[in-house]
Amino acid sequence: ADEFLWENKVAIQTNVTDMTAYLSHLLKCTNMACLTPTQALSGDCGFLAANLYAKSVFGEDALANVSVEQDVISGCLSGHIRIRAKSQGMALSLGDKITMSQKKEQGA
Numbered sequence: 001a002d003e004f005l006w007e008n009k010v011a012i013q014t015n016v017t018d019m020t021a022y023l024s025h026l027l028k029c030t031n032m033a034c035l036t037p038t039q040a041l042s043g044d045c046g047f048l049a050a051n052l053y054a055k056s057v058f059g060e061d062a063l064a065n066v067s068v069e070q071d072v073i074s075g076c077l078s079g080h081i082r083i084r085a086k087s088q089g090m091a092l093s094l095g096d097k098i099t100m101s102q103k104k105e106q107g108a
Contacts, residue, residue: 004063004084006091010098012068015106017075019048019068026081029101030054030094032064046070047079060090 016022020041027034032052034041041048052064062085069079081098085091 004061004086006085006088008083008085008091008095010081010083010095012077012079012081013102013106014077016077017070019070019077022068022077023048023050023066025101025105026066026098027052030064030097032062032094046072054094056090060085060087062086062090062094064094 012022014022014025016025023034023041026032030052032054034050035053036050041050046069048066048068050066052066054062054064056062062083064084065082067079067082068077070077081095083091083094083098085094
């Protein structure tokens with residue numbers, strides 16, 4: 001089966017208040033590419049949605065859908081990253097990378 005059957009949902013927990021900066025951080029820590037055109041990510045509307053893609057060294061594909069919202073008053077970001085992969089290992093390892101990077105950034 002070539003379907004992306006495995007899903008892993010990670011909550012966004014960050015001190016970053018710039019959505020574009022958060023997305024850049026995410027791309028860097030996961031080595032994923034952003035499939036959403038830059039023009040679609042610009043603008044100041046209080047939310048951001050992006051589709052990411054990665055291929056592991058073993059040739060496994062993974063997709064991630066990021067949806068981030070910004071609280072108007074606090075500026076805090078919230079939302080989810082939904083990872084989908086053909087193997088459970090790929091879905092889980094990407095989720096772990098994101099979780100670890102968020103913990104590191106918060107000084108835990």
